[in-house]
Amino acid sequence: MKKSSVYLLLLTAFLSICTPTLAVAQKIAILGAMPEEIQLLESQLKRVRTKNILGFQFKTGKLNGKKVVLTETGIGKVNAAVVTTLIIREFRPQSIIFTGIAGGISENLNQGDIVIGNRLTYHDYGRLTNEGLSTNATRNPITKQLNPVYFSSDSLLVSKAIQASGDIRLLKISSDSPQPKVSVGTIVTGDTFVTSSTAVSLFKKTLQADATEMEGAAVAQVCYQQNIPFLIIRSISDKANEKASVDFQTFKKIASDNSGTLVKEILKKL
Numbered sequence: 001m002k003k004s005s006v007y008l009l010l011l012t013a014f015l016s017i018c019t020p021t022l023a024v025a026q027k028i029a030i031l032g033a034m035p036e037e038i039q040l041l042e043s044q045l046k047r048v049r050t051k052n053i054l055g056f057q058f059k060t061g062k063l064n065g066k067k068v069v070l071t072e073t074g075i076g077k078v079n080a081a082v083v084t085t086l087i088i089r090e091f092r093p094q095s096i097i098f099t100g101i102a103g104g105i106s107e108n109l110n111q112g113d114i115v116i117g118n119r120l121t122y123h124d125y126g127r128l129t130n131e132g133l134s135t136n137a138t139r140n141p142i143t144k145q146l147n148p149v150y151f152s153s154d155s156l157l158v159s160k161a162i163q164a165s166g167d168i169r170l171l172k173i174s175s176d177s178p179q180p181k182v183s184v185g186t187i188v189t190g191d192t193f194v195t196s197s198t199a200v201s202l203f204k205k206t207l208q209a210d211a212t213e214m215e216g217a218a219v220a221q222v223c224y225q226q227n228i229p230f231l232i233i234r235s236i237s238d239k240a241n242e243k244a245s246v247d248f249q250t251f252k253k254i255a256s257d258n259s260g261t262l263v264k265e266i267l268k269k270l
């Protein structure tokens with residue numbers, strides 16, 4: 001064997017032994033729909049670098065010692081799906097966490113409380129009949145199989161979130177209001193800002209919803225189809241009723257920061 005071939009063989013053997021230790025830790029992707037929803041995390045991001053892809057800004061850096069890529073998706077299912085797809089293609093994240101705010105559907109939820117979304121579905125996908133919308137499962141265009149009606153968040157991420165919730169202090173909406181609570185629940189997504197107590201009752205009855213928002217299930221569907229573990233965290237800004245538009249404006253900052261606080265603590269546990 002030629003001397004150069006021996007060197008090449010030895011180098012290959014050396015590299016194959018070293019590869020596990022040389023492996024670069026994958027980033028955790030963090031998404032929020034609106035600037036307020038990522039503001040707390042963005043302000044604490046260290047060693048920030050910005051990458052522009054098709055006009056979207058992706059910020060990489062370190063948060064609580066973990067490598068992350070943070071971005072704003074914009075509002076609604078299409079924007080959420082576009083950015084989720086781009087982030088998977090460009091950064092191959094180990095997992096995706098969505099942070100943001102939601103309208104409370106469960107009567108147990110108040111402004112500032114957090115819902116760890118353990119399952120997500122759409123409230124506006126299906127068949128429109130004279131009796132109203134009958135919800136259907138979506139179909140995976142890659143496998144051609146029907147998707148589950150409810151997409152499940154990654155169980156390890158859910159348990160880390162529950163653990164993390166014991167180690168944080170959330171902002172109260174006023175000095176005389178109780179300390180915000182964290183619970184695990186069902187989130188329903190649609191391309192509508194919900195300001196209707198009739199819709200609240202319907203989502204509760206037909207979909208067992210605890211909270212409603214405009215991106216979660218779209219992120220979940222893309223992650224499900226691409227086999228990426230995901231988690232959706234939402235804090236309540238309003239109760240999706242006739243007062244929702246006013247409450248949303250009043251409480252969006254506190255709720256956004258509460259969600260961000262939990263996500264930051266989850267990173268510590270990963």
Ligand code: ADE
Nearest residue numbers: 101102103193194213240
């Ligand atoms: N995000 C926050 N509040 C919401 C609501 N009432 N409907 C839809 N998305 C929301």
